[in-house]
Amino acid sequence: MKQDRTAPTKEMLDVVIPDSQLARQVAQLIRDTESELLFNHSTRVYLWGALLGKRKSIAFDPELLYVASMFHDIGLTSAYRESELRFEVDGANAARDFLRSHHVDEADVATVWTAVALHTTPGIPEHMHGEIALVQAGAGMDVAGRDFDAFTEEQRAAVVAAWPRGADFAGKMIDAFYDGMKHRPGTTFGTFNDDFLAHKDPRFQRMNLCSIILNSRWG
Numbered sequence: 001m002k003q004d005r006t007a008p009t010k011e012m013l014d015v016v017i018p019d020s021q022l023a024r025q026v027a028q029l030i031r032d033t034e035s036e037l038l039f040n041h042s043t044r045v046y047l048w049g050a051l052l053g054k055r056k057s058i059a060f061d062p063e064l065l066y067v068a069s070m071f072h073d074i075g076l077t078s079a080y081r082e083s084e085l086r087f088e089v090d091g092a093n094a095a096r097d098f099l100r101s102h103h104v105d106e107a108d109v110a111t112v113w114t115a116v117a118l119h120t121t122p123g124i125p126e127h128m129h130g131e132i133a134l135v136q137a138g139a140g141m142d143v144a145g146r147d148f149d150a151f152t153e154e155q156r157a158a159v160v161a162a163w164p165r166g167a168d169f170a171g172k173m174i175d176a177f178y179d180g181m182k183h184r185p186g187t188t189f190g191t192f193n194d195d196f197l198a199h200k201d202p203r204f205q206r207m208n209l210c211s212i213i214l215n216s217r218w219g
Helices: 003-013 021-033 036-055 062-071 087-101 106-117 130-144 153-162 169-181 194-200 209-214
Strands: none
Touching: 003 153, 021 036, 021 062, 036 062, 036 130, 036 153, 036 169, 062 087, 062 106, 062 130, 087 106, 106 130, 169 194
C-alpha cells in the first residue's frame, strides 16, 4: 500500500487504514483483482464507514471492517463471470476463504461474511454488528451519497483526494454493476440490483412476485 495515499486520511480525518500484515495482504489481493475504480471505491467505503462509526459511536473492529469493505465488490470482477450466485455471496465467500486461510476466529469470519453478503440489503444491516452496519452505510455513501451531510466538506475532500472517484464515477459504477450481473439476471430478483440491468438493457424484464404467487402450483 502506498504510504503517500494513506497519509492525508490519517492526518486530516483521524481515521487510519489498518496496517497489519492481514490488511496489507487484503489490499494487495484486491489491487491485483479489481480495477482502480473498484479498488478506490472499496477503500473509500472503509473510510466512510469508519468515520460514521466514530461519529455515531458504533463499535467496530477496524481490521474486520477493512477486510469486509475491500472484499464487498470483488464478486463484480471478471473472475466471477461464470458464477450463478449473487455477486454479494461471491464476495462474502471470497472474504471467508481468505480469513480462514489466516486462521481468523470463526465468529469474526461470520461477521465479515454477513457484512459483505448484506451490503446491498438496506433495512437490515443497520440493526446488526458494527462492521455489518458500517459496510452497508459506507457503500451507500460512496455510491448514492446517502448520509452525505453527515460528513464535513473537509472530510469529503480529504477522502476523495487520497482515493479519487475519477471522471464519471456514477456511470462507470453502473457499468461495473451491469457487467458483473448481466450473465446472472435471476440473482437480482428481490433486490435493487435489477435496476442496473433495466437501466442498461431495454430488453431486460423484471420478475414480479405477485405474478409468481398468482401463477404458482397452488393455483
